[in-house]
Amino acid sequence: MGAFETLRIANTSLGAHQVWLDALAGNIANANTVKRTDEAAFRATYVVFDPRADGGVDVEGFAQGDAEGRLVHSPDHPLADEDGYVRLPDLDMSAQMSQLVMAQRGYQASVQVTKTAQDTYTAALQIGAR
Secondary structure, three states: OOHHHHHHHHHHHHHHHHHHHHHHHHHHOOOOOOOOOOOOOOEEEEEEEEOOOOOOOEEEEEOOOOOOEEEEEOOOOOOOOOEEEEEOOOOHHHHHHHHHHHHHHHHHHHHHHHHHHHHHHHHHHHHHHO
């Protein structure tokens, strides 16, 4: 595989990991979003990836979490209904944080592959210039 091919594949990975990081950041930022019980809960965004035949990856689309969320008894909250309940997102924060670590490491690995491919290409150009 040539340096340009490696750069192209790493570029698809960088883009996909960036989208994943953005989705996770939105989910984590809204993990404690409170809604009235007659409203839909914040719906988490999950990225759906599609592997390419050439080794790259594309973002196929997005899946949304459950709008039902979970009911929490919080009678002192200003949005609580007459029974004292509010609606929160049904997010597993430990799963979100684990995915965040995976997405960060994947992004970092893609950056390193890109740097190595660039260094290889630069070295090949220097050999040809001699």
